[in-house]
Amino acid sequence: xxxxxxxxxxxxxxxxxxxxxxxxxxxxxxxxxxxxxxxxxxxxxxxxxxxxxxxxxxxxxxxxxxxxxxxxxxxxxxxxxxxxxxxxxxxxxxxxxxxxxxxxxxxxxxxxxxxxxxxxxxxxxxxxxxxxxxxxxxxxxxxxxxxxxxxxxxxxxxxxxxxx
Amino acid sequence: xxxxxxxxxxxxxxxxxxxxxxxxxxxxxxxxxxxxxxxxxxxxxxxxxxxxxxxxxxxxxxxxxxxxxxxxxxxxxxxxxxxxxxxxxxxxxxxxxxxxxxxxxxxxxxxxxxxxxxxxxxxxxxxxxxxxxxxxxxxxxxxxxxxxxxxxxxxxxxxxxxxx
Amino acid sequence: xxxxxxxxxxxxxxxxxxxxxxxxxxxxxxxxxxxxxxxxxxxxxxxxxxxxxxxxxxxxxxxxxxxxxxxxxxxxxxxxxxxxxxxxxxxxxxxxxxxxxxxxxxxxxxxxxxxxxxxxxxxxxxxxxxxxxxxxxxxxxxxxxxxxxxxxxxxxxxxxxxxx
Amino acid sequence: xxxxxxxxxxxxxxxxxxxxxxxxxxxxxxxxxxxxxxxxxxxxxxxxxxxxxxxxxxxxxxxxxxxxxxxxxxxxxxxxxxxxxxxxxxxxxxxxxxxxxxxxxxxxxxxxxxxxxxxxxxxxxxxxxxxxxxxxxxxxxxxxxxxxxxxxxxxxxxxxxxxx
Amino acid sequence: xxxxxxxxxxxxxxxxxxxxxxxxxxxxxxxxxxxxxxxxxxxxxxxxxxxxxxxxxxxxxxxxxxxxxxxxxxxxxxxxxxxxxxxxxxxxxxxxxxxxxxxxxxxxxxxxxxxxxxxxxxxxxxxxxxxxxxxxxxxxxxxxxxxxxxxxxxxxxxxxxxxx
Amino acid sequence: xxxxxxxxxxxxxxxxxxxxxxxxxxxxxxxxxxxxxxxxxxxxxxxxxxxxxxxxxxxxxxxxxxxxxxxxxxxxxxxxxxxxxxxxxxxxxxxxxxxxxxxxxxxxxxxxxxxxxxxxxxxxxxxxxxxxxxxxxxxxxxxxxxxxxxxxxxxxxxxxxxxx
Numbered sequence: 001x002x003x004x005x006x007x008x009x010x011x012x013x014x015x016x017x018x019x020x021x022x023x024x025x026x027x028x029x030x031x032x033x034x035x036x037x038x039x040x041x042x043x044x045x046x047x048x049x050x051x052x053x054x055x056x057x058x059x060x061x062x063x064x065x066x067x068x069x070x071x072x073x074x075x076x077x078x079x080x081x082x083x084x085x086x087x088x089x090x091x092x093x094x095x096x097x098x099x100x101x102x103x104x105x106x107x108x109x110x111x112x113x114x115x116x117x118x119x120x121x122x123x124x125x126x127x128x129x130x131x132x133x134x135x136x137x138x139x140x141x142x143x144x145x146x147x148x149x150x151x152x153x154x155x156x157x158x159x160x161x162x163x164x
Numbered sequence: 165x166x167x168x169x170x171x172x173x174x175x176x177x178x179x180x181x182x183x184x185x186x187x188x189x190x191x192x193x194x195x196x197x198x199x200x201x202x203x204x205x206x207x208x209x210x211x212x213x214x215x216x217x218x219x220x221x222x223x224x225x226x227x228x229x230x231x232x233x234x235x236x237x238x239x240x241x242x243x244x245x246x247x248x249x250x251x252x253x254x255x256x257x258x259x260x261x262x263x264x265x266x267x268x269x270x271x272x273x274x275x276x277x278x279x280x281x282x283x284x285x286x287x288x289x290x291x292x293x294x295x296x297x298x299x300x301x302x303x304x305x306x307x308x309x310x311x312x313x314x315x316x317x318x319x320x321x322x323x324x325x326x327x328x
Numbered sequence: 329x330x331x332x333x334x335x336x337x338x339x340x341x342x343x344x345x346x347x348x349x350x351x352x353x354x355x356x357x358x359x360x361x362x363x364x365x366x367x368x369x370x371x372x373x374x375x376x377x378x379x380x381x382x383x384x385x386x387x388x389x390x391x392x393x394x395x396x397x398x399x400x401x402x403x404x405x406x407x408x409x410x411x412x413x414x415x416x417x418x419x420x421x422x423x424x425x426x427x428x429x430x431x432x433x434x435x436x437x438x439x440x441x442x443x444x445x446x447x448x449x450x451x452x453x454x455x456x457x458x459x460x461x462x463x464x465x466x467x468x469x470x471x472x473x474x475x476x477x478x479x480x481x482x483x484x485x486x487x488x489x490x491x492x
Numbered sequence: 493x494x495x496x497x498x499x500x501x502x503x504x505x506x507x508x509x510x511x512x513x514x515x516x517x518x519x520x521x522x523x524x525x526x527x528x529x530x531x532x533x534x535x536x537x538x539x540x541x542x543x544x545x546x547x548x549x550x551x552x553x554x555x556x557x558x559x560x561x562x563x564x565x566x567x568x569x570x571x572x573x574x575x576x577x578x579x580x581x582x583x584x585x586x587x588x589x590x591x592x593x594x595x596x597x598x599x600x601x602x603x604x605x606x607x608x609x610x611x612x613x614x615x616x617x618x619x620x621x622x623x624x625x626x627x628x629x630x631x632x633x634x635x636x637x638x639x640x641x642x643x644x645x646x647x648x649x650x651x652x653x654x655x656x
Numbered sequence: 657x658x659x660x661x662x663x664x665x666x667x668x669x670x671x672x673x674x675x676x677x678x679x680x681x682x683x684x685x686x687x688x689x690x691x692x693x694x695x696x697x698x699x700x701x702x703x704x705x706x707x708x709x710x711x712x713x714x715x716x717x718x719x720x721x722x723x724x725x726x727x728x729x730x731x732x733x734x735x736x737x738x739x740x741x742x743x744x745x746x747x748x749x750x751x752x753x754x755x756x757x758x759x760x761x762x763x764x765x766x767x768x769x770x771x772x773x774x775x776x777x778x779x780x781x782x783x784x785x786x787x788x789x790x791x792x793x794x795x796x797x798x799x800x801x802x803x804x805x806x807x808x809x810x811x812x813x814x815x816x817x818x819x820x
Numbered sequence: 821x822x823x824x825x826x827x828x829x830x831x832x833x834x835x836x837x838x839x840x841x842x843x844x845x846x847x848x849x850x851x852x853x854x855x856x857x858x859x860x861x862x863x864x865x866x867x868x869x870x871x872x873x874x875x876x877x878x879x880x881x882x883x884x885x886x887x888x889x890x891x892x893x894x895x896x897x898x899x900x901x902x903x904x905x906x907x908x909x910x911x912x913x914x915x916x917x918x919x920x921x922x923x924x925x926x927x928x929x930x931x932x933x934x935x936x937x938x939x940x941x942x943x944x945x946x947x948x949x950x951x952x953x954x955x956x957x958x959x960x961x962x963x964x965x966x967x968x969x970x971x972x973x974x975x976x977x978x979x980x981x982x983x984x
Contacts, residue, residue, distance in 0.1 A: 002192040028166040028250065028278060073958040086192065091281070097261050104283045105946035110960055114192060117255070117281035119268045123451040126761035138729040140766055237466040269454035274468055287943040290597035302565040304602055330684040356658040356742065356770060401630040414684065419773070425753050432775045433618035438632055442684060445747070445773035447760045494848040520822045520906065520934060578848065583937070589917050596939045606848060609911070609937035611924045615779040782925035794893040796930055 005116065006084035008035040008075050010129065011051045012044045013150045017120055017127040019058050021090035024118055026063035033082045034059075035071040045133060045157060058147035075103075076111045087115040092125050169280065170248035172199040172239050174293065175215045176208045177314045181284055181291040183222050185254035188282055190227035197246045198223075199235040209297055209321060222311035239267075240275045251279040256289050333444065334412035336363040336403050338457065339379045340372045341478045345448055345455040347386050349418035352446055354391035361410045362387075363399040373461060373485060386475035403431075404439045415443040420453050497608065498576035500527040500567050502621065503543045504536045505642045509612055509619040511550050513582035516610055518555035525574045526551075527563040537625060537649060550639035567595075568603045579607040584617050661772065662740035664691040664731050666785065667707045668700045669806045673776055673783040675714050677746035680774055682719035689738045690715075691727040701789060701813060714803035731759075732767045743771040748781050825936065826904035828855040828895050830949065831871045832864045833970045837940055837947040839878050841910035844938055846883035853902045854879075855891040865953060865977060878967035895923075896931045907935040912945050 005025055011018060011034075026032045034055055038048045046054070048070055055068050071078035079087065087107060089100055104115035132145050136154045143151050169189055175182060175198075190196045198219055202212045210218070212234055219232050235242035243251065251271060253264055268279035296309050300318045307315050333353055339346060339362075354360045362383055366376045374382070376398055383396050399406035407415065415435060417428055432443035460473050464482045471479050497517055503510060503526075518524045526547055530540045538546070540562055547560045563570035571579065579599060581592055596607035624637050628646045635643050661681055667674060667690075682688045690711055694704045702710070704726055711724050727734035735743065743763060745756055760771035788801050792810045799807050825845055831838060831854075846852045854875055858868045866874070868890055875888050891898035899907065907927060909920055924935035952965050956974045963971050 024278060028280075074955065074960050076960070077958070091261075091265070097255075101255070101283060102946040102948070102951065105286060106951050106955070108283070109946070109964060110955070114188060115283060116192075119265060119272070119279060122269060122453045125450045125453070126758040126765070128758070131758065131762050135730065135762070135766070138733070140730050140732070144765060238463065238468050240468070241466070266454040266456070266459065270459050270463070273454070273472060274463070286945045289942045289945070290594040290601070292594070295594065295598050299566065299598070299602070302569070304566050304568070308601060352770060356772075402627065402632050404632070405630070419753075419757070425747075429747070429775060430618040430620070430623065433778060434623050434627070436775070437618070437636060438627070442680060443775060444684075447757060447764070447771060450761060516934060520936075583917075583921070589911075593911070593939060597942060600939070606844060607939060608848075611921060611928070611935060614781045614925060617778045617781070782922040782929070784922070787922065787926050791894065791926070791930070794897070796894050796896070800929060 002085040002114075002116070003029065004031040004033060004082075004084045005029040005086050005088040006033045006035050006075070006079045006082060007088045008037060008071065008078065010037050010042075010044065011055055012046055012129050013051060013132065013146055013154060014055045014058055015124075015127045015129055015132055015146050016144075017090065017092065017124040018055075019147055020121045020124060021088070021118055022055075022059060022066060023063060025088050026066050028118075029088070030065060032063070032066045032088070033084050034066060034068045035075070035078050035082065036068065038070050038072050040072070046153070050153065054147065054150050054153075057149040074110070076107050076113055079113055080111065085113075087113060089115055089117050090120040091117050092120045092128075166249040166278075166280075167193065168195040168197060168246075168248045169193045169250050169252040170197045170199050170239070170243045170246060171252045172201060172235065172242065174201050174206075174208065175219055176210055176293050177215060177296065177310055177318060178219045178222055179288075179291045179293055179296055179310050180308075181254065181256065181288040182219075183311055184285045184288060185252070185282055186219075186223060186230060187227060189252050190230050192282075193252070194229060196227070196230045196252070197248050198230060198232045199239070199242050199246065200232065202234050202236050204236070210317070214317065218311065218314050218317075221313040238274070240271050240277055243277055244275065249277075251277060253279055253281050254284040255281050256284045256292075330413040330442075330444070331357065332359040332361060332410075332412045333357045333414050333416040334361045334363050334403070334407045334410060335416045336365060336399065336406065338365050338370075338372065339383055340374055340457050341379060341460065341474055341482060342383045342386055343452075343455045343457055343460055343474050344472075345418065345420065345452040346383075347475055348449045348452060349416070349446055350383075350387060350394060351391060353416050354394050356446075357416070358393060360391070360394045360416070361412050362394060362396045363403070363406050363410065364396065365400065366398050367400050374481070378481065382475065382478050382481075385477040402438070404435050404441055407441055408439065413441075415441060417443055417445050418448040419445050420448045420456075494577040494606075494608075495521065496523040496525060496574075496576045497521045497578050497580040498525045498527050498567070498571045498574060499580045500529060500563065500570065502529050502534075502536065503547055504538055504621050505543060505624065505638055505646060506547045506550055507616075507619045507621055507624055507638050508636075509582065509584065509616040510547075511639055512613045512616060513580070513610055514547075514551060514558060515555060517580050518558050520610075521580070522557060524555070524558045524580070525576050526558060526560045527567070527570050527574065528560065529564065530562050531564050538645070542645065546639065546642050546645075549641040566602070568599050568605055571605055572603065577605075579605060581607055581609050582612040583609050584612045584620075658741040658770075658772075659685065660687040660689060660738075660740045661685040661742050661744040662689045662691050662731070662735045662738060663744045664693060664727065664734065666693050666698075666700065667711055668785050669702055669707060669788065669802055669810060670711045670714055671780075671783045671785055671788055671802050672800075673746065673748065673780040674711075675803055676777045676780060677744070677774055678711075678715060678722060679719060681744050682715075682722050684774075685744070686721060688719070688722045688744070689740050690722060690724045691731070691734050691738065692724065693728065694726050695728050702809070706809065710803065710806050710809075713805040730766070732763050732769055735769055736767065741769075743769055745771055745773050746776040747773050748776045748784075822905040822934075822936070823849065824851040824853060824902075824904045825849045825906050825908035826853045826855050826895070826899045826902060827908045828857060828891065828898065830857050830862075830864065831875055832866055832949050833871060833952065833966055833974060834875045834878055835944075835947045835949055835952055835966050836964075837910065837912065837944040838875075839967055840941045840944060841908070841938055842875075842879060842886060843883060845908050846879075846886050848938075849908070850885060852883070852886045852908070853904050854886060854888045855895070855898050855902065856888065857892065858890050859892050866973070870973065874967065874970050874973075877969040894930070896927050896933055899933055900931065905933075907933060909935055909937050910940040911937050912940045912948075 036052050052068050059066050200216050216232050291309050364380050380396050387394050455473050528544050544560050551558050619637050692708050708724050715722050783801050856872050872888050879886050947965050
């Protein structure tokens with residue numbers, strides 16, 4: 001039986017959409033592993049440690065069965081290493097599905113792992129890390145898009161002239 | 165935690181696509197309830213009892229944690245009555261998603277029940293009960309589309325001139 | 329310049345999704361004509377007069393520039409008769425778009441009338457008259473889906489055994 | 493090698509969109525069989541003979557390698573009987589694709605026959621037999637949507653009060 | 657009421673598809689602001705001044721209520737600065753919609769501004785600035801894709817070996 | 821009549837999905853030209869010669885009417901130079917279609933060349949060169965995704981630390 005799910009992404013930064021999936025996933029599995037991706041060739045706005053901390057602080061004490069880990073490489077390898085039975089994904093809208101479908105089938109072809117999809121909160125359908133970064137880059141308000149712990153660091157990182 | 169899933173449909177008749185979802189779902193939940201819909205205003209090719217029997221025989225002894233029930237009315241009511249924690253759905257292709265999205269959100273709005281989606285076997289992406297009925301109506305071969313227990317009854321029901 | 333928009337549909341019954349489009353449309357046009365369709369060959373759950381009254385009462389005094397009319401036949405003819413410059417439509421989700429695209433282009437090919445699309449409130453993305461009827465048919469709660477004026481008549485019409 | 497293609501549909505009535513696919517298909521294959529469907533359980537606006545005649549007259553002398561036939565039952569059986577190597581389909585828009593995908597794969601699963609898709613003329617993307625019937629039902633002009641041979645019969649059939 | 661619309665993009669270069677939206681938008685609003693984006697981190701084929709000039713010359717005297725401005729940063733800020741009530745967008749095809757949906761909702765979440773969508777001319781459904789650049793890069797003819805004022809500069813910029 | 825089709829791509833590297841389209845295309849046309857793209861500004865994992873050799877060896881002796889060529893620039897120019905009558909494309913899933921639609925129409929607008937689409941094998945729906953590279957980069961097994969001739973070179977190129 002599926003007891004542990006892995007929910008992976010860049011979380012650069014974590015959004016209210018991610019948080020919604022995490023909280024609902026935590027009610028459906030014994031254990032939910034949030035895996036924060038960190039791949040050598042990729043540039044991130046926030047360092048791995050910050051991205052993990054934002055997830056941890058946003059989740060807070062509300063979901064004791066949520067663990068936050070880092071991962072690099074293939075998701076299926078991270079799942080095996082972290083004892084996850086299934087992959088958890090949130091679906092925001094139709095356009096997501098195609099990529100999700102391909103990734104889910106590719107993962108299944110590698111180790112047989114299944115992907116479970118949850119419907120994202122439709123009120124958050126337009127929220128993504130890239131839209132958050134775009135708005136913050138131009139000095140817009142992001143407090144309705146990200147957990148409160150992220151708002152100030154996000155403002156600061158662009159004020160300091162960080163490239164996206 | 166989610167322990168029991170409900171997988172609902174008309175199953176008129178059950179296809180190899182349905183069977184694939186049932187078998188994979190049975191590995192992921194403690195208990196999987198297959199709920200065969202039977203609504204007054206709707207015409208079916210096979211009687212409720214036959215549709216249930218086809219599912220039972222197709223599943224056979226391979227998945228002892230699968231139960232087959234009938235239901236009418238709202239899925240959320242059947243879920244409550246049959247002690248199911250979540251709804252299970254298979255996704256075949258992009259076009260499915262939109263209806264699934266709406267139904268899933270409507271169900272969540274009624275009782276808070278979540279819907280889990282599994283990726284259907286892509287090799288069966290084109291299989292549906294309606295395509296099966298269309299082929300059988302015109303005397304085509306359906307043995308690659310439905311469980312073996314369904315093939316002969318399906319041939320016979322059209323040979324006897326049953327209207328779809 | 330576009331001054332009057334026509335927003336047409338069956339409104340059988342009007343939903344909170346429709347109401348959201350009407351209220352936002354009323355802020356964008358000098359005059360908004362809500363056209364309640366009533367075609368001979370089609371069966372409706374509620375009579376034309378009721379469907380119009382539900383829209384009027386749901387809108388209430390909040391939008392004095394909204395008028396509610398009946399129409400049958402082609403939308404482009406109703407637009408001409410009711411002095412509407414453009415067609416207004418709400419888009420709920422990706423799957424809507426294709427039908428909307430075809431209808432909008434067909435209307436433009438007939439009289440040159442343009443269609444304006446507004447984005448529906450994403451939190452109401454799953455709400456449609458047919459889902460409302462399905463839930464009400466089986467005795468479910470619809471108070472989060474339709475204006476309050478509709479809730480009780482909707483319950484009663486199915487309690488009295490009305491066919492959908 | 494593929495020499496003969498079959499292009500099937502109800503053609504109730506043939507539209508300028510169909511005609512575009514026929515003319516382009518005729519340039520790409522040695523022989524193009526237009527198969528006009530006629531199934532017992534289905535109601536048509538025009539009789540089979542009329543629907544075939546409209547296609548023939550619309551094509552005229554421009555494509556001598558086009559043949560018009562009737563068919564009932566499965567498309568794959570018609571293809572075998574009429575010596576067609578492949579199925580030809582026109583794609584109008586994204587939403588078409590999903591049904592086409594399923595039908596194409598189902599046909600391939602039955603006899604191995606391949607389906608070729610051509611891109612429909614985008615200017616005709618919104619034209620379909622059902623939109624044509626809807627406009628004609630309400631007395632609208634269809635002369636920009638159907639071949640000229642269809643305009644007058646279409647007007648007459650609704651003027652005579654024919655049900656759709 | 658909505659009197660001024662803002663139509664924003666890179667216009668690198670303006671295409672016949674853009675021009676179609678501008679001309680139709682100009683008939684529907686008292687004032688149409690074309691906002692040509694110019695963001696620091698982004699590389700353009702043509703300089704801002706050229707991109708603005710191409711739009712102005714392509715529009716010509718046909719639409720006196722069209723103004724061409726530059727903008728950088730968030731669209732909602734440009735809209736406020738240029739006194740635009742609504743955002744205007746053209747929809748080319750289904751795949752556009754998802755990004756448009758997200759952007760439109762994100763903009764609404766920031767300042768409450770609504771987005772109006774018009775249906776693009778279907779005959780131009782495949783035209784985009786990037787396809788135009790791709791064709792011009794390889795010396796292909798673009799005169800059926802862009803306003804005549806753009807054809808020669810586009811040819812020249814690639815002949816001079818400009819990187820895309 | 822269409823006798824020669826051109827099937828173009830980067831083939832970096834060729835996958836079992838490509839191979840499936842090539843083999844089926846070879847049965848439908850007198851001559852099938854596989855055109856391996858090689859554009860100056862683009863970085864490839866494998867050199868042009870390798871990418872061509874992989875296709876040739878994967879096809880082997882099974883399809884004597886398949887030729888493998890290189891091309892740069894516009895596909896329509898390569899088609900003219902290589903005497904191809906039509907463009908052949910495989911469709912994997914709904915999301916492909918939109919780009920394919922635009923490219924196909926753009927090509928038709930340039931020289932009148934038609935694009936034929938075949939349905940890809942649904943069991944390979946998730947296979948793409950980029951997913952293959954992603955898996956190989958992280959040391960995953962690709963033997964179920966690419967022809968056997970590709971497996972070892974793919975492993976080696978990443979083991980040697982080649983950048984993607």
